[in-house]
Structure formats: structure tokens, C-alpha cells
Amino acid sequence: MEESVLTSVVLPAALFLIMLGMGLSLVVDDFKRVVAYPKAAITGLFCQLILLPACGFLLAKAFGLRPEMAVGLMIIAACPGGVTSNLITHVARADTALSVTLTAINSVVAIFTIPLVVGFGLEYFLDASRGIELPVLKTIGQVFGITAVPVSIGMFIRARRPDFADRMDRPARIGSAVVFVLIVAGIIAANLDILREHFAALSGVTFALNLLTMALGAVAGKLVRLPARQTLTVAIEAGIQNGTLAIVIATSILKQGDMALPGGFYSLVMFVSGAAVMFYGSRTHEAGEDEAAPAGA
Template sequence: MSPEWLSQVLLPWVLASVMMAMGLNLTKADFALTWRHPRRLLLGSSLQILALPLLAWGLVLFLPLSPLAAAGLLLVALVPGGATSNMFSYLVQGDLALSVSLTTIAAILAPFTLPLVMGWNLEFLGLSGAGLRLPYWHTVGQLLLVTLVPVLTGMLLRRVLGTQTLEWILPKVKVLTGVAMIGVVTALFFSHAQRLPSLFSIETLAVLLMCVLSMTLGYQIAHRLRLPHASVRAITVEVGVQNAGVAMMVAFTILQQPGIGLVPLLYGLLMNVPVFLWMFACLWRDRQLAATLERS
């Protein structure tokens, strides 16, 4: 299986199927309560759309990354969260409705904001002069086809399918799309293994710092604004867990630059380390609190 076929054919299809599965999970109830608290939505969206790219630029200026690696890190900061962030919000007992709402807002905006801002980033990095271009409307169209259109299709199918059929099909779709995405990322990892940076490289440090600092930023701001614990956890996950699949698709398929796609691939693999550590810390804290309340 060639790397080109994996990245340019299979990855977009699998990514679209994952987004459709997310749409199958969306209901009006997911949004009704969340939209009564617009401050939480505004905070989470602002952190994702404004703060994350600035944080990524801070790391690019601070660390001696190559221009292609820097472009990959900046690309990660511009993509929305995905089904993975919703899964982590659920596991950590966060506000799932808020998580889904933030993912949906980012998925709606990303096809229009990503090609525009990434085009500027390529110019600032001096890569546009090397022949790298991100055609705006072409990129918008491709991103819509693998993000927003599948989500809307999933929501439409949810309304068409009966409750009984949905209850039967939804767990199977979740498992199938999850396995497919893991399979594609694993295949891409092995097909580009010789070109991937080592685990002790500056690129690995940049990826881990990006994830840890973005989660810390989301947690600290949401906590200091005294949002409910569940909302704090949802915002923490949404800011830290990015849809690396979208970033890889832009790099491999649209830009056709594997050198830019290696950092998003690395991010998709390594972001799980700090997220899982934080998740276990939160669950351990919850058990300790529950035990304290029982004793009192």
C-alpha cells in the first residue's frame, strides 16, 4: 500500500466517515443547555481559534524548528477538535454537550479560516516563495467535503433512521470508524517511519509542549473564571486535543508535502500521552473526593 494512496485517497475517506459518525451522535439536546451559557462557548472557541495559533507561533519562535516542521505545528493549531476530543471529554466526565458544541463550531469555521491563516503562515515562514501555495477556495471545498458535509449528513441520517435502528448501528459505526482511523494513522506512521523525527528530537519536544501548554492554558483560564468543573474539563480537552487527521490531509493531500505532515502525524500519536496522564489524575482526584465525602 503506497504512502500516496494512503494519504491522498484513504485518509480523506476515513476522516469523512469519522466526522459522519460524530454527526450521528448529535442531537438538539446536546446544544440546548449549552447555548444557554454562551460565555462558555465564547471562551472555548476563542481559545481554539485565537489563542492556539498564537501559542504555536510562540513555540515556533522559541524552538529551532525547520520551516517545514514549523508549518506542521502551525497547521495543527488551526484544525478543529474531532471525535477524539469528545471521547476524552466523556471519559474524564466533562461537559459532553459543551465539548460537542465547541467541536461543531470549530468544524464549521475551520474550512474557511484554515486556508486563509495557513496561507499567511506559509508566507511568514518563507515557504510560499518555494512554490508552496494553499489555494483558498479549492482548500475550502476539500475541507467542507471531509468535515462539515459528513457531520451534517450524519445529523440528517439520525433524523431519518428510527431509534431502534440507530441504537443498533451507532456502536458498530463508532467502532468501525475508530479502528479505521487508528489503522490509517498507524499505516502512515510505518510508511513514513524513516522520515519521522526521533523521540528525542526538537519536533517531539515541540509537539509535547504544544499539547501540554494548550491544555494548561485552557484549564487555568476556565478555572480562574470559575466555570463548573465539568466545563473546565471539556474546555481543557477541546483546546489540547486537535484533529490531527485534518492537518495530515491538508499537508499530504492538498499541499502534497509529507515534510509538513510529519509533525501533525507525530502530534496525533504523542498527544495521547499528556491527555491520558491528565485524565487519570482527574479520575484519581474524583475517587479521593468521593472517599472523603463518604468518610464525613
């Protein structure tokens, strides 16, 4: 996919709006809540920031992905969760407050971890002669501009106009989902030939990454003895990533359409697993408020 108005303007603008919508649902307490139950938050962040990139790297090698696809997998593995993970958590009757907290914290931390993970992927999988480099400072600035800035604006609007933010919550979520689907469809349509050629590898590795990280998230939650709802939340946050951000990084920052395919394909896969988790959670947990974190959790 060559640079165009879609990759240079429409995609970043769409992500900006999606992150603005996420900001409308956040308050400062969502960032402070990590102090209330540090064990759950630390476990979730460990799965997202450490286990997820490590799994992406190992699976890229195990499946023998071509270099561009391997880097693309590293990109999606470096991205934080998005509003989709919050929605899935809510419908699955898991701990929505923890999900929002993890999404909020990880979205800020990812400004600095994305350049590290993606830079490593480029250096390891691609020959330096390809001339594809990640401008670290520029990347930090761009990721900050299309994630932290709109989230901050959304939070400011919510603080000043909570009624307006509440009214816009549902339209923002629906609009984000529609834009997200259109973006994924556009990426796939523009790269059909490459997708056909690598369909087997991409389907296998993205399913493996999604299922493995969700499983590891569940295991991690059980190992540190988190309540059932928090364990399910950690599993969801570990396996549901911001596919739109991954696509923007690949197409708008690195300007490599091939690298967007793993992110686009992963986005489709995570909706399948997300639907299964929502069905499981809604049948397993009783309706009601999210389970409160135990003291000292």
C-alpha cells in the first residue's frame, strides 16, 4: 500500500477520533485505581507489555514469517488494548473498571514501549540494506499525538461536560466500530494478492498469538490468585489489541502496507475470540456490578 490520503490523513484522523471517544469514558480515577488493586494491574500490564511482545517474537520465528510480516506481528504485539477490550469485558461481566484502568495506563506507557518493540523487530527481522528505519523521536511524537492527545481532550470534555460525554458514549463506540471495520476492510482489499499468498501463515500465527496470550493472561491471573472476574479481564486485555493503531504505525509511520496485514488479520481474529469470551463470561458470571477488588489486591 503506497502512501496516499488514506494512509497519511484518513487513518490517523480516524484513530484520533477513536481515541477521543475512549477519552470521553475515562476519568482521572481510572489512572489512580492502579493503587487500589496493584496486584491485578501489575499482572495485566506484565502480560501486555512483556508477555505479548515476547509471544509475538517467538511465533514469528516459529511460523517462519517473511520479514515484513514478522515486523507487522511485532507491531500489533506492541500495541495497547483499545475500546474493544473494554466493551468485551463489560459484556462478559468481567471487571470493567480494571479493564479501563489497564487500557488507560497502557495507552500512555505504549508511547515509549512501541518504538522499543518495533525498533527491535525491524533490526532483527529486516536487513539494514532495506533502508526501513523507525524514527524513534518522531514515532514517539506521532503516537503521542494520535493517542494521548485525543484521550486527554476526551477526558477534559468529560470533566467539564459529563452529561454530554455520557450521551456521546454509545455513538462514539458505534462510530469507532464502524470506522475500525472500514479500515480493516480497506487494508485487506488493497493487499489481496499478498493476503492470498500468505493467508495460511497469517491465519495460523494470528490465531496462535491471540489464543496464546489470552491463555497466558488467564494463567497469570490464577497464579497470583486474582478473583475470577479480574482473571478474565487480564486474559481479555492480553489478547485484544488496538488494531487501528497497529495499521497506522505500519502505513503512516513506516509506510509499509505489507506490515499492516498482520494487524488487520489479527483484528478479525480477536473479534472471533472476543465473541467466545463474551458468551462464556455472560453465561458464567451472574449479572450485577463488577466484582470489587479485595483489600490489598
